Amino acid sequence: QVQLVQSGAEVKKPGASVRVSCKASGFPFTDYPFHWVRQAPGQSLEWMGWINVGIATTKYSPRFQGRVTITGDTSASTAYMELSSLTSEDTAVYFCARQRRTDGNLEHWGQGTLVTVSS
Amino acid sequence: DIQLTQSPSFLSASVGDRVTITCRASQAISNYLAWFQQKSGEAPKLLIYAASSLQTGVPSRFSGSGSGTDFTLSISTLQPEDFATYYCQQVHSYPRTFGQGTKVEV
Numbered sequence: 001q002v003q004l005v006q007s008g009a010e011v012k013k014p015g016a017s018v019r020v021s022c023k024a025s026g027f028p029f030t031d032y033p034f035h036w037v038r039q040a041p042g043q044s045l046e047w048m049g050w051i052n053v054g055i056a057t058t059k060y061s062p063r064f065q066g067r068v069t070i071t072g073d074t075s076a077s078t079a080y081m082e083l084s085s086l087t088s089e090d091t092a093v094y095f096c097a098r099q100r101r102t103d104g105n106l107e108h109w110g111q112g113t114l115v116t117v118s119s
Numbered sequence: 120d121i122q123l124t125q126s127p128s129f130l131s132a133s134v135g136d137r138v139t140i141t142c143r144a145s146q147a148i149s150n151y152l153a154w155f156q157q158k159s160g161e162a163p164k165l166l167i168y169a170a171s172s173l174q175t176g177v178p179s180r181f182s183g184s185g186s187g188t189d190f191t192l193s194i195s196t197l198q199p200e201d202f203a204t205y206y207c208q209q210v211h212s213y214p215r216t217f218g219q220g221t222k223v224e225v
Contacts, residue, residue: 035215037163044206044217044218044219044220045155045157045163045206045208045217045220046217047208047214047215047216047217059213061213061214061215062120062214063214095162095163097162103168103169103210104151104210104215105153105165105168105210106153106155106163106165106208107165107174109162109163109164110162111162112162
């Protein structure tokens with residue numbers, strides 16, 4: 001069955017970078033785009049960007065452009081999201097999600113990874 | 120960016136009630152709208168896509184409607200497991216955006 005398993009919680013200092021992984025199983029990794037969405041405590045969901053490893057394409061939200069890098073490792077069936085220049089406002093749960101091939105909808109989600117930015 | 124405004128932000132209801140949540144887009148998005156349910160500490164779950172199509176496995180008490188800028192999510196007979204926060208998301212254009220959420224509580 002489709003599974004997206006994310007890496008564990010992280011604590012980072014302001015100014016640092018964080019990389020969160022999302023290991024996919026149960027389907028061909030290169031056949032589907034992967035999105036990253038974050039949720040600050042008590043807040044709504046915020047879309048960060050996506051990658052289609054099969055066609056080597058990424059797209060980022062302008063809000064994170066220049067600070068976020070989304071990559072994929074086909075040999076490991078894993079997508080990664082790296083966010084740099086962290087501030088306390090980046091404290092959030094970060095989710096990966098698989099987009100359905102037929103439309104833009106996010107059908108399967110990882111369990112989420114809490115990233116805490118604190119001095 | 121396309122702004123999505125949900126109303127209400129909080130909704131008090133009882134088991135058995137009919138519940139309706141609205142989502143208004145800042146510009147026309149045809150039917151490129153999805154609805155998600157999120158319970159505390161969990162990932163969002165896709166309920167409705169293309170404004171009115173029920174995701175596989177989602178109970179038929181959930182329904183969606185609308186097109187253009189105005190959309191609704193309805194729960195016909197609220198069940199105990201439906202107390203959660205609901206979000207709309209537009210998949211019309213980038214950046215993808217979400218509504219601010221509607222918390223359905225007892």
